[in-house]
Amino acid sequence: MYSNLICCVVEVVEKHVNYMLEILPEWITRVSVTSGKFIKINKQTELSTLYTKVNKLYKEKQYVIPGQ
Numbered sequence: 001m002y003s004n005l006i007c008c009v010v011e012v013v014e015k016h017v018n019y020m021l022e023i024l025p026e027w028i029t030r031v032s033v034t035s036g037k038f039i040k041i042n043k044q045t046e047l048s049t050l051y052t053k054v055n056k057l058y059k060e061k062q063y064v065i066p067g068q
Helices: 002-023 047-060
Strands: 028-033 036-041
Touching: 002 028, 002 047
Parallel strands: none
Antiparallel strands: 028 036
8 A cells, every 4th residue: 555655656756856857957957877866956056946836837838737
């Protein structure tokens, strides 16, 4: 029972991460190393810039919000 739930949660998280990788490449990148895949976040990026970009895309409806 819990393994099915964990699989569903992992799928949802991966979908959200993929959206962020697609629309915010200046902020988040995927890094593959021998021990696995990791997400790297650029801490120098201004959050207001990201917020503005996401809001603009949402208003233009270029991206579907995961889960809706």
